[in-house]
Amino acid sequence: MNSLDAPGEPDLVHAPAGTVVGRRDGRTRRFLGIPYAQPPTGVRRFAAPVPRGRFTEPYDASRHGPTSQRVPLFATTTVPEPSVAGDDVLNLGVVAPAQDDDRGPFPVLVWIHGGGFLAGSQASPWYDGRAFARDGVVCVTVGYRLGVDGFAVLDDVPTNLGLRDLLLALDWVQENIGAFGGDPDRVTVAGQSAGGAAVLALLSSPAGRGRFHRAVSLSGGFFEADAVRDFLQELGDRLGVPATRAGFGGCSVERLQRGILDLRDEKGDDGTLSLGPFVGDDILPVPVADGLAGHGQEVPLLLGATGDEFDSGTGPGAAARAAGTRLTDILFRAACPRTAAARRDAAGTWLYSFEWPSPVLCGAAHCVDLPYFFDVLDAPGVARALGPNPPQELATSMHADLVAFVGGQEPAWARASGTPGDPAREYGRPGAALVADTTGVFDPVVRPGPGPMSEAAGAC
Template sequence: MTSICRLDLTYRPKANSSVITQPEIRTTAGVVRGKWENTVGVFRGIPYAQPPVGTRRFAAPVPAQPWDGVRDAVEFGPPVPQADAIPSASSDRNCLTLNVWSPDLGAAALPVLVFIHGGRYLEGTSSNPHQDGAILAAAGAVMVSMNYRVGVEGFANVAGAPNNRGMLDQIAALRWVQENVAAFGGDPDNVTVFGQSAGAGCIAALVTMPLAAGLFRRAIVQSCPGTFFSPRLSAVISATIAAELGARATVDELARFSPGELINATGAVMKKMPDFVESWGPTALTPTPFSPVVDGDVLPQAPWPALAGGAARDIDLLVGHTRDEFRLFNPMLGSEVTDAQLTTTLDRFAPAADTSGGYRALYPEATPGQIYELVNCDWLFRMPGLHLADAKHTGGGQVWNYELCWSYNRDQGASHSLDLLLVLGTLDLDEVRDHPSAFPNAAAEAVHVAHHMRTDWLTFATTGTPGWTPYDPDTRATRVYTAEPTTRPYPEERSRRIWATHQFDTLDLIHTD
């Protein structure tokens, strides 16, 4: 299968573009002053909502207050409260900010890519240097990234508060983009959201949410987790966290505690999560107690049934994953997995309706440790992504699928997050060369694969097609990124067969005893 189209990624601003060392742009709330860094204008720390403090702490976001004069926008805003960034009592927590990178601040009408970071719905900040938008913007797009509430304040089920507050923050940032991005050289009618891991889970939800309708045209979902919670499950988890503080999960009671106290209570529950497996189900064995809540209101349905029902028919979708998604999380890596341990893992995670013979039958050459990693990989990331593509095809509109199979070292493989580093161009080539198990020529290959992926992402954002055959459940055309990317049927056929009849949907309590 051959490429449909490719873009020249050397962006050339118009000859009369005005380049001022410290450019100023008027937004709906006031004027911001950024700076040019090489060929990209950068504006950091722009408020898109008021600080989530006081009565706004567990509420839906409120648009930023206007300001007089010129606001410097050269430093990232503070991170939202999280384990490595607990605000002091004196902090105003003006943390709901976003950042803009643009190669042309004129009326360029460039495609806009809005990035939503991952971090287990627990952590993450747009100041992460691995998520810098300069290289992608220099290729010919306006890139926007944001901070949004995480942890208890963003995703806990709190009585008296709207659910999915972190995603409501994302929607507020997307509204800001619609109102302001043209002034930064972007086209508000050509916005693509893209995100990885928990950010991909948020996007899988956003494409179906009524509140997000009309705010973007395309979506790129990289490593979507298969975890979306029922109100019952999320309420029990939130109640367990609140109980660590001797409280109930209500706005009035949780407001008495500092962000640090809520973070510490969350950490205490995370250490005990495996103890809850009989009631929380496989959720208790994941690295996080939070996921989007399918409450029938803010989020009416889980992404798979919603997409299959046509909820995102008008949104172009690019979805995929890396080959070795679970390698970085694998607690058994380097240890021997017994057959009994593997049986327990298969009972917890493998689909109950599997008629293919299962992992042992279809992967006869694999050790128990390899199958342990495979089933976790498939349940948490690979099969949710593939089934998302199937659901999108069923519901209408076009979808494209990819898998990253390239890696630069034998220890980590094609690991979780590697695709994002390649797209953004933030993979450190010195680290690639110096890794003790690096493959020969890995650094040169990294540059080559990164260029291909970045070209495809930007082509998709610009034209609505990434340049290869769309996915359908019969041919399963997939862009496979190796040292020389190709388009071929989905590579993980054995896992696909095992999960063929499984229905991904909302996770609920196993029992309530």
């Protein structure tokens, strides 16, 4: 069996979208690669997503579908991010509890992967929803258009196509998730990094209203792209094509993605924020931070960041931590109190900070919280990023907090209002309890480094 295949015996679901054939493995049911839209090819390539028609034959959902990612963002990524070939990239996977589980209907978690809006994969084993299914949550992982195809600003092309894809996926969930045991009235949209930024964008958008009921943003931020047209002109010049719909349409998705990475290397920066949500259309009429004050106020929100994000490691990373002048604070952590302030009168905003230092990455680095929240410490690639002995008790606590929130419970710690001294929940800070409620974590002051690391991290 291919590693992208779901294990177990065939399992059928009769949904409004048609009959879907997945796999059941014990108490877990997996339905992978289900198209929610027509393939974005030909005349549909730079167009708004078109809903998929009802399947006329049983649809084989036994393995992950094609990914928008053709080229990983870096040669080595913290999160294992397989690329899957094919045109049907607008697909989603559903991992659900057994159909005879009498706890249902179950709350639903819709997961949006990260990758700088340029890469990432819904097929990552770190996003396997088996622990959520075990704990009575239906987990949906969504693929959406990336890079030029998802976030270019071109004449005669709708903006924010990647966000429009996600909105259509949320519509699919509303219409179909009941057939998989999910409750369409208890949908939480969640994501990490670019996925967390997409969550905040959807929360601030008038188009998001009614499509989800709770939100979770892990290491998100206000990642609106500026100077997009200048970047696209540079990309077109490098590829020898005009920066137009016709010019880029004549390039394969892989060629465009490789061109972006080559341009990044040539410019000497990571280029990861060159494309992203566009402000000034019907999806995002105003900047995300402003939109949060006017939309999504009825939606409870959980958000936070890791302690070190991109400032972990030795060398420049260690120096950045020591100086307190951190990319971490500028891109990620500063967005947390700002979001809480914009939502001061909303249904509730709760902050967390992940502080457990990976002995491999020498800090609470970007992405290392994911296996804890998903409770998949045995997944491929985890030991390579977290070391041989990541604390299971931390994963148990973090996952339980997320499950409770998705299930409709109010977090056990106090709400945030965006003022100094706001409460937060800290996970894994060295020298403290693995889970501790505290205050002032996101105050805009110079913060020291993460403090003495565990003995296992001494080599850092």
